[in-house]
Amino acid sequence: MPLIPVRSVTVDIPDEAVAEQVRAMLEPELEMLAERIASDARNRAAFTDRTGKLRKSIKAQKSKFEGGGYIVVARAPHAHLVEFGHAMIDVNGRTVGHVAAFPFLRPARDRVMRAAIHEIQARLGGAYDERG
Template identity: 40%
Template structure:
């Protein structure tokens, strides 16, 4: 009596390779995010130069954070630790020392503009990163 069967050793080897590729990809995500965060930081600093203030404290306060998991996805942030950054970003009322309002300074939206300009570049870099990861499979 002859029995017929399937040889699944090749399928098992492919599954092991795919599992290893997933681990390799997880290890490469943080360095990729750091690199992209640095690019976004430099673009944000370039946008901040357009504000026109020459003190440099605002521009020097723009930093890149560490990669973290937010809502199940990997993320990295670019932020400013300057105490007046939100005033430049969102705008503020001009008030005299006696409390009288004399005008409003419109916000420059530096971070928003930089993020909007960076998005296509990030998508292209992400596609290249994923293509390279699949190619290494």
């Protein structure tokens, strides 16, 4: 019996084209998530923000980075000090204490993302398996 050469068939999937379509479909969802995170962060910052400047500076905006999407920023000059805490320095440059952190952005992101994952799981109606 003669050997028959086996030929393979290759199908290229245009990764970038598919990725672009998925990004376009997710764009409104990402914008909504960013707005929800910004709103939650504003609510979390409310009781530490006496002047309202921190809350007013928290915005969701379209990312300018290569991957696109949306980001949530707090542009108040003291936002990072509230989020991460800071040392108290006296006039001589010595550390005299520490101001505790009051995170508002990271917990807002975590809370909204957890809720979004649960919403997606509910939409899939049990088709989602956490084990992958």
